[in-house]
Structures are given as C-alpha cells and as structure tokens.
Amino acid sequence: MTAPPRSLTEVDLGDLAVGCTILAGGGGGDPRVGLLMALHAVRERGPVSLAQLDDLDPDDLVVSVGMVGAPTVMAEKIPNGDEGSVVRRVIEQRLGTPLKAFLPLEMGGLNGVLPVAWAVNAGLPLIDGDLMGRAFPELQMCTPHLHGISASPAVVVDERSQAVQIEAADNIWLERLARGTVSLLGGCACAGLYPMTAETARLPTITGTISRAVEIGRAIRTSTTHPLLALDQEVGLYPIITGKVIDVTRRTADGFVRGHAVVEGTDHDKGRMVRIEFQNENLVVLEDGQERATVPDIITVLDRHTAHGIVTENLAYGMRVMVAAFASPEPWRTSAGLQVVGPRAFGYDVDYTRVEDTFARIS
Numbered sequence: 001m002t003a004p005p006r007s008l009t010e011v012d013l014g015d016l017a018v019g020c021t022i023l024a025g026g027g028g029g030d031p032r033v034g035l036l037m038a039l040h041a042v043r044e045r046g047p048v049s050l051a052q053l054d055d056l057d058p059d060d061l062v063v064s065v066g067m068v069g070a071p072t073v074m075a076e077k078i079p080n081g082d083e084g085s086v087v088r089r090v091i092e093q094r095l096g097t098p099l100k101a102f103l104p105l106e107m108g109g110l111n112g113v114l115p116v117a118w119a120v121n122a123g124l125p126l127i128d129g130d131l132m133g134r135a136f137p138e139l140q141m142c143t144p145h146l147h148g149i150s151a152s153p154a155v156v157v158d159e160r161s162q163a164v165q166i167e168a169a170d171n172i173w174l175e176r177l178a179r180g181t182v183s184l185l186g187g188c189a190c191a192g193l194y195p196m197t198a199e200t201a202r203l204p205t206i207t208g209t210i211s212r213a214v215e216i217g218r219a220i221r222t223s224t225t226h227p228l229l230a231l232d233q234e235v236g237l238y239p240i241i242t243g244k245v246i247d248v249t250r251r252t253a254d255g256f257v258r259g260h261a262v263v264e265g266t267d268h269d270k271g272r273m274v275r276i277e278f279q280n281e282n283l284v285v286l287e288d289g290q291e292r293a294t295v296p297d298i299i300t301v302l303d304r305h306t307a308h309g310i311v312t313e314n315l316a317y318g319m320r321v322m323v324a325a326f327a328s329p330e331p332w333r334t335s336a337g338l339q340v341v342g343p344r345a346f347g348y349d350v351d352y353t354r355v356e357d358t359f360a361r362i363s
Helices: 010-023 031-045 083-095 109-122 171-184 209-221 227-235 335-341
Strands: 061-069 099-104 154-157 163-166 188-197 238-253 256-265 273-279 281-287 290-294 298-303 320-326
Touching: 010 031, 010 109, 010 209, 010 298, 031 109, 061 083, 061 109, 061 171, 083 099, 083 109, 083 154, 083 163, 083 188, 099 109, 154 171, 163 171, 171 188, 209 227, 238 273, 238 290, 281 298
Parallel strands: 061 099
Antiparallel strands: 061 188, 154 163, 154 188, 238 256, 238 320, 256 273, 273 281, 281 290, 298 320
C-alpha cells in the first residue's frame, strides 16, 4: 500500500467518490453532489489537509460528521456546503474547547466525499479514517458505540444553517432523537457527533479508509484488465450473481429508504434469481428464500462493465450488474459487533456466515 496522501488532488477526489460507492454497500447517498461540492471547495480555498490521529495532540478535540436521513431525499435536498462551519461553532461553544479536526462518520457514497467540503470550508483537517469502514443506516452503528463512547453532545444542521443540539441518555436514544429531528427538517440533514479527544478516538477509529477508497477508485480507473478484476485485487471480491435488475421497490419513511431489488441471472447465472433487501444499505441477499449473504459483510451492486458501485436510490430496471460481497471491517465480525450490526439487528433470524465461507473469489 502506498503512503497515505497528505492532501487530495482533484483526481483523488474523483477516485474517492468511486471507492466510496463500493465500500458503502449501497448506502451513504449518491456521491455526485458531494464530489461537486468538494471540488468547488478545494478550487476556492485550497486542498483539504488529510491528517492522522497521531498528528494531533492527545487532548485535541475531533468530531465525526456526516449526512443523516434518506438518500432519496438527499438527491433533491442539497446541502449548502457550510454545515461543517456550523457544526464547528456549535460544538466549540458547547464544549468550550477548539475543534481540531473532522472525522468522517462513514466511508460510503456521499458521506465519504462531502466531509472534504465541510473540512475545507470550516478550515479544519480531515482525519484519514472513519467510524464504520463502510456505511450503516443508524447512528449507534459506529465503532465508538462498541467501546461505550457517547455520541452526545451532538448537533444536527440543515441547509438553512439551523442547528439543533441533542444530549441523549445513550446512543440508542441519540439515534431516535436525531432521526426525529431529521424527519422534521425534511428528511435529511448534517450531523456532528461522537466528540472525542484524539487519544480516545484512536481506539475506535478505523484508520486509513479515505486512502483506501482513493486506492480502490484509482485501481479501477487505471486498470489494464477488466475493472472487476482490478477491484478484486483491492478488496477481495466474492461474486454472488451476474445479471439484470428486473424489479426495484423503494419507499421513504422515518428518515430511511427501504425496499428491495430483484436481479435475474444472465450468462453462466441464467436460471437463477436473487432478491436484495435494503435499509439505506444492502442488508441481505436472498436466493430461493434462503440468505446467501448478510450484513455486516459489504454487499455491493456493481455495474458489470465499469465496476462502479450503484447506490440503492439509483438502482433501476434493466441495469446490467454484478451483485458481489466482500469482508467487512473486523470490529463488526466480533460478537459485540454482530449484536449491533449483524443480521438479527435488522430483524433477520439467521446466523451470520462470513462471505468467504460461502462464495469463491472472482479470480
């Protein structure tokens, strides 16, 4: 692996957007708006500084940032780009100490790219890491929760720069209160949460994920073989089915987009059919009523020609795709992690089976 970049070029940002749609597992929102906002921010104010937690003093304050709500709403309810500055002001006033860096909430879709714009506009560095290593739909589904670290105090900011502070009894209540606030604000908003010192953040942070997403995007862009083979070399890809999307059902409610997609096999998978169920992110793949892959492993729908990830709100009839999975970050495969993000956390009465124990690699 190459050394992590200290700043991100415009080409890096494009690669980051591609990598994030793959790591997201279908969630995190379409990165196109976030990419445009990030490009505008770096052209106007200069490149984002990509930092490591070890670059900070142990007592320096960092806060995690990301969009919360239904990705379908984010397609039309556009952030203003300055939400990060509002988060910085509110958190600094609330805690009485200067904020030293932003940390992405998750490494998925829009939420992997938009923090670049927020960091640049707020005049802060961005930590090369995040709190999921992928995307999940709920706010307690973050690595600090596994270590008993509070998400409060938190702040929710909309595109009008309205800010609502939340001090919750625990992280489950924080999710409920923030989700209700986001619904009131129109279905999506920015959140700043899990304020931590750099020393505390070293424990839960999944490090190097921004660099990893850039490397994934770069590998696909520069591939001299099929892009899917290049992607396999980066993530270890386990194909489930290659085929055509023949049905998509989506509904937006309570700050989530829920639904399913059906993929009919083609070529060597002709005669097979799978159903993908999602709550913002892809949760499970069913074939003949049996679970074939589940969270926490990353289930991603890929354009079969470009290997670009397709987020759930963009799935459409007729798309030619490969449905594939790859291993989740290790914290989610532990017994504590599975209690929070395993299949039973989403209502599926089935034991988690690692994707590598079910499928063969693409190459």
